[in-house]
Amino acid sequence: MKDLSQLFQHMLMDVYYAEKKILKSLPKMAEKAGDKALVEAFNAHFTETEGQIDRLERVFEMLDRKPEGETCEALDGLVAEAEEIMKEAGSDAVRDAGLLAAAQAVEHYEISRYGTLVAWAQELGLAEVVGLLQETLDQEYAADELLDRLASEKINKLAA
Numbered sequence: 001m002k003d004l005s006q007l008f009q010h011m012l013m014d015v016y017y018a019e020k021k022i023l024k025s026l027p028k029m030a031e032k033a034g035d036k037a038l039v040e041a042f043n044a045h046f047t048e049t050e051g052q053i054d055r056l057e058r059v060f061e062m063l064d065r066k067p068e069g070e071t072c073e074a075l076d077g078l079v080a081e082a083e084e085i086m087k088e089a090g091s092d093a094v095r096d097a098g099l100l101a102a103a104q105a106v107e108h109y110e111i112s113r114y115g116t117l118v119a120w121a122q123e124l125g126l127a128e129v130v131g132l133l134q135e136t137l138d139q140e141y142a143a144d145e146l147l148d149r150l151a152s153e154k155i156n157k158l159a160a
Contacts, residue, residue, distance in 0.1 A: 022049055
């Protein structure tokens with residue numbers, strides 16, 4: 001990568017891979033979750049993730065690039081952690097707390113990546129791209145806030 005534009009495109013590929021992986025993981029997490037509100041949150045984020053992938057594909061088109069992913073080892077690790085929790089949790093309440101924590105780790109990763117992409121798109125003068133990425137960043141913040149609320153109001157208390 002010789003310049004910010006190439007780095008930006010590399011990061012787009014990284015986050016595209018991540019979103020595709022998240023899309024595959026969310027139904028498994030929803031199936032294993034016991035709390036109805038947590039299941040609904042996972043299912044709602046599945047739909048949002050589909051839209052986020054569509055927006056990323058539009059960004060690739062704007063850059064005259066074919067949408068493709070670049071393996072993201074960080075996200076692979078976060079998904080593996082969630083899968084371990086699903087297998088090893090000793091009760092539904094503990095599983096829900098663990099799944100919620102794993103989902104928040106993914107949200108924080110996405111917030112970091114999309115925040116960086118928005119800043120870089122601004123620096124590169126890609127105003128239309130900024131709007132698409134900002135929409136996704138806003139959704140990631142909202143998903144994280146919902147998970148915070150579910151954790152503090154109910155799920156963590158039940159696990160304790």
